[in-house]
Amino acid sequence: MSLRQQKNGKQIPWTLAELKTGLEHFYEQQKRYPTATEVDAYAYLPSARSIERRFGGLVALRKQLGLGIEHDFRTGTHSTNRAHLINKRAHRVEQTVYERLVRRFGKEMVHREYFFTDDHRTRADFFVYDEQRGFCVDVFYPNSLRNLAGCLNIKIKKYIGTKSLLLYPVIFLQMNESIQQKEIDTLVSHKAKKLQTGQYVMEWGTFEVFCRGRDPLKVLRA
DNA sequence: GGTGCTTCACATCTCCATCG
DNA sequence: CGATGGAGATGTGAAGCACC
Numbered sequence: 659m660s661l662r663q664q665k666n667g668k669q670i671p672w673t674l675a676e677l678k679t680g681l682e683h684f685y686e687q688q689k690r691y692p693t694a695t696e697v698d699a700y701a702y703l704p705s706a707r708s709i710e711r712r713f714g715g716l717v718a719l720r721k722q723l724g725l726g727i728e729h730d731f732r733t734g735t736h737s738t739n740r741a742h743l744i745n746k747r748a749h750r751v752e753q754t755v756y757e758r759l760v761r762r763f764g765k766e767m768v769h770r771e772y773f774f775t776d777d778h779r780t781r782a783d784f785f786v787y788d789e790q791r792g793f794c795v796d797v798f799y800p801n802s803l804r805n806l807a808g809c810l811n812i813k814i815k816k817y818i819g820t821k822s823l824l825l826y827p828v829i830f831l832q833m834n835e836s837i838q839q840k841e842i843d844t845l846v847s848h849k850a851k852k853l854q855t856g857q858y859v860m861e862w863g864t865f866e867v868f869c870r871g872r873d874p875l876k877v878l879r880a
Numbered sequence: 881g882g883t884g885c886t887t888c889a890c891a892t893c894t895c896c897a898t899c900g
Numbered sequence: 901c902g903a904t905g906g907a908g909a910t911g912t913g914a915a916g917c918a919c920c
Contacts, residue, residue, distance in 0.1 A: 693891055695892095705904070707906090711904095733913085737913055740912090741890090741913040742913085742914065742915095744889045744914080745888065745916095748888050808889080809888090
């Protein structure tokens, strides 16, 4: 994603000073230094992979430049803050989805922490009983499209070997409003790891349409 | 109260297909 | 044929749960 000029079709090697300038430029705008994913998306820096090859990685580069911050964002304070954010957000987002599902399908029909394997170890966020065969919902909130792919791989792995797939749809519901269904579909269609039959990745708008097509179960009361 | 196990999502490392 | 970047693999920390 680099805007850098090429000379005679050849890439001019980035210098340490240029990288420092690029990082500081990012810092001025964001008040923090970029992660690998953000470096990839940033026009004034080479890709994280290029930094890996030429400078031994982002961690090594930060160390070399002496930016006065923690060098490795995978551990330490940065990681702690990230974990806190993830946990809080996951709780909030799951609660939101729960309330919306209950509003449409009724409290008795929305089961939380649904076990879909016999060993009772693996579970999904929700199972909803409806007039059809019901459906399963796994909610998540990735901070980027790149991360969405990562999350998806984890989920695909988790659901491998579960026999439930053909019995009802399994929906991976991503709740980041800035990620559009179109981007998701493109990513999913290009993935090496394919979704299994009956698995879908949706953003909220698409999921709402899906829900409208599912009729709430009518319970006969004596 | 402690221990082990799981989930959440993220940052980085690594592989390798593609491109000029 | 070397350089590039897309994307899977790996490991991290907080928190919830079962179990003792």
